[in-house]
Amino acid sequence: MKKLIMSSLRNCKLQASSLIESVMAIAIISICISMATLVYVKLLQSDYELAYYKAKQKIALLHLKTIEEQLFDDEVYVFESYSVTKQVTAYSPGISQVDFELKTKTKTETQHFLIKVTTIEETD
Amino acid sequence: MLKASSLLYAIFVCMIVSLLCGSLIIIFNYQYRLKQQYFLEEELVRASAANFLQVINKSEEQGTEGEVQFNDERFTTSYTISKWGFYNLVKTKTFFRRDTLYKSALIGGTSKKEKIALYLSDLDKPLNIGGATKIQGDVQLSKYGVKPAYINNQSFTGTKLVHGVIGVSGKRLPVLQQFDDIISNQKITEILLEELEGRPLYNSFYKPTIIVHVDEGQTIDNISLSGNIILQSKDSIYIGNTTTLKNILIKAPSVVFDDNFKGVVQVFAKKVVSLRRGAQLQYPSSIYIDHDSEGKIEVLLEVESKLAGGIVLTGNSYQSSLNRMVTIEKDATVIGDVYCYGITQLKGKVIGTIYTDRFYLKTASSIYENYIVDGEINRLELPDNFIGLPLFSNEKTNYELIKEL
Numbered sequence: 001m002k003k004l005i006m007s008s009l010r011n012c013k014l015q016a017s018s019l020i021e022s023v024m025a026i027a028i029i030s031i032c033i034s035m036a037t038l039v040y041v042k043l044l045q046s047d048y049e050l051a052y053y054k055a056k057q058k059i060a061l062l063h064l065k066t067i068e069e070q071l072f073d074d075e076v077y078v079f080e081s082y083s084v085t086k087q088v089t090a091y092s093p094g095i096s097q098v099d100f101e102l103k104t105k106t107k108t109e110t111q112h113f114l115i116k117v118t119t120i121e122e123t124d
Numbered sequence: 125m126l127k128a129s130s131l132l133y134a135i136f137v138c139m140i141v142s143l144l145c146g147s148l149i150i151i152f153n154y155q156y157r158l159k160q161q162y163f164l165e166e167e168l169v170r171a172s173a174a175n176f177l178q179v180i181n182k183s184e185e186q187g188t189e190g191e192v193q194f195n196d197e198r199f200t201t202s203y204t205i206s207k208w209g210f211y212n213l214v215k216t217k218t219f220f221r222r223d224t225l226y227k228s229a230l231i232g233g234t235s236k237k238e239k240i241a242l243y244l245s246d247l248d249k250p251l252n253i254g255g256a257t258k259i260q261g262d263v264q265l266s267k268y269g270v271k272p273a274y275i276n277n278q279s280f281t282g283t284k285l286v287h288g289v290i291g292v293s294g295k296r297l298p299v300l301q302q303f304d305d306i307i308s309n310q311k312i313t314e315i316l317l318e319e320l321e322g323r324p325l326y327n328s329f330y331k332p333t334i335i336v337h338v339d340e341g342q343t344i345d346n347i348s349l350s351g352n353i354i355l356q357s358k359d360s361i362y363i364g365n366t367t368t369l370k371n372i373l374i375k376a377p378s379v380v381f382d383d384n385f386k387g388v389v390q391v392f393a394k395k396v397v398s399l400r401r402g403a404q405l406q407y408p409s410s411i412y413i414d415h416d417s418e419g420k421i422e423v424l425l426e427v428e429s430k431l432a433g434g435i436v437l438t439g440n441s442y443q444s445s446l447n448r449m450v451t452i453e454k455d456a457t458v459i460g461d462v463y464c465y466g467i468t469q470l471k472g473k474v475i476g477t478i479y480t481d482r483f484y485l486k487t488a489s490s491i492y493e494n495y496i497v498d499g500e501i502n503r504l505e506l507p508d509n510f511i512g513l514p515l516f517s518n519e520k521t522n523y524e525l526i527k528e529l
Contacts, residue, residue: 021130021131022130024130024131025131025133028131028135028138029134029137029138032138033141036142036144039145040145043148046156047152047156048159092178093181094181094522095177095178095181111170112170112194112195113173113174114173114174114177114178115177
C-alpha cells in the first residue's frame with residue numbers, strides 16, 4: 001500500500017508558484033472571506049431578533065387578557081430581553097384604546113387595539 | 125501533471141464565496157420581505173377588528189353604509205349594514221395597497237336588562253302550576269296571581285311557586301317591533317333546487333342572494349346549503365336529517381325538520397313549523413310566524429328537540445290568536461325568547477323568557493287553560509351575554525357580535 005502511494009506521488013508533478021503570486025492569492029482570499037463575514041454579520045443584525053417575536057406573543061396574550069378580564073389600567077411588563085408598556089385611553093363611549101409598546105435591544109414598536117368595555121350589571 | 129497556479133485558484137475560491145454570499149443575500153432579502161408582508165397583514169387584521177368594533181358600536185347612529193378609520197389613515201374600512209332575517213348583517217372591507225380583508229358578521233342588540241321569565245297577559249285568570257314545574261326569574265301575571273294545581277292525582281311538588289318577583293301584567297302582550305323585510309339585499313339570483321343536482325352550495329354575503337325554489341311538498345335530502353341563501357317554497361318543505369343548512373333563511377308556509385336534524389336556520393313560515401324528535405336548530409336560529417287564519421297555526425317542538433335563538437308567533441286578530449299555538453314537548457328545550465300571541469303548551473324547558481296570552485294543557489282525559497305541569501322556565505340560566513331576538517323597539521340598544529360568517 002505504501003509503495004503504491006509513493007509511486008503515485010512520484011508521478012504527480014506540482015509546478016511551483018512564485019512568491020508574489022502566492023501573496024496575491026492569500027490577500028484575495030482574505031479580503032473575500034472578510035467581506036463574506038461582514039455580510040453574514042450584517043444579515044444577522046438586521047433580522048428580527050428572537051426577543052421581538054417573544055414580545056409580540058406576549059402582547060397577543062395581554063390583549064386577550066385585557067378583553068377577558070376587562071383590565072383597563074396602565075402597566076409596564078419588564079422581561080429579560082424585552083419590555084412591554086400598556087397604555088389605556090378612552091376612545092369613544094363603550095370603547096377603550098389600548099396601546100402596547102414593545103421594546104427590545106434593537107427595535108421599538110407600538111401596536112394599537114380597540115377593546116369593547118363590558119359593563120358589569122349590579123346584582124342584588 | 126497538476127499546475128500550481130495559486131492566483132487562479134484564489135479567484136476561483138473567491139467566485140464560489142461570492143456566489144454563496146450573493147445567494148445568502150437574496151434568500152435573506154426575500155425572507156425579510158415575506159416577514160414584513162406578514163407583519164403588515166397582522167396590522168391589517170388588527171385595523172379591521174378595530175374598525176369592525178367601531179361599526180357595530182355605532183350601528184344605531186350610522187347609516188347603512190360608510191367608512192371608518194382607526195389610528196392612522198393607512199387602513200380604511202368601508203362597511204354596509206343590511207338585514208339577514210331577524211338580525212343585522214355587517215359587511216366590512218379593509219384594504220391597504222393590494223391586500224384586502226373582508227369580514228361579515230351577524231350582530232344583535234342587548235338592550236334588555238330585566239330578568240323577566242314569564243309575561244302572561246291579564247285575561248282575568250290565575251296561572252296554575254303543578255307537578256315539578258319550576259319558574260326562575262321575575263314574572264308578570266294577571267292580578268289573580270299564581271296557584272298550585274292538582275291534576276291527575278298529582279299536586280305541585282316544588283318548594284316555591286315562583287323563584288322571583290311576581291308583578292301584574294297588562295291586558296295585551298308588549299308590542300312587537302315591525303319586521304318588514306327579511307333581507308335588504310336588492311340583488312337576487314333565483315335557481316331551482318333540481319339545478320343543484322345534489323352539489324353543495326355556498327354563497328358569500330358579498331354576492332347577490334340566491335333564492336333556491338323548492339317544489340310544493342318536496343323533501344330535501346342529501347344537500348348542503350350555506351351562507352347567503354333563501355330556501356323558498358309556496359307550500360310545505362320537509363327537511364331530512366341528511367341535509368346540512370348553515371346560516372340560511374327558509375321561507376315557506378309549513379316547514380318540518382326531520383328527526384335528529386341539525387342546522388342553523390331562520391324560518392319564516394305561515395302555518396306550521398315542526399321540529400321532530402331530537403332535531404336541533406342551533407344558535408342563532410329562529411322561527412317566525414306572523415299570520416291570521418281560521419286554521420291551525422303552530423310551532424311544535426317534539427320530544428328532545430332543541431332550538432337556540434327564539435320563537436315568535438304573532439298576528440293581528442284576537443280571534444286568530446285562539447288558533448296560534450306553541451307546543452314545547454317533554455325534554456324539548458328552547459334557549460332564548462318565546463313570544464306567542466296565542467296559546468303556549470309547555471311541558472319542556474325554556475331558558476329565557478316566555479311572552480304568551482295564555483297557557484294550555486292537554487292530558488289524556490281533559491284540557492286545561494292556564495296550566496303548566498312539569499314545565500320549566502329559567503331566565504337566570506340564560507347567559508348575560510346571550511343575544512336574543514330583537515323583539516321590542518328600544519332606543520338604547522347596544523349591539524354585539526353574534527357570529528362571524
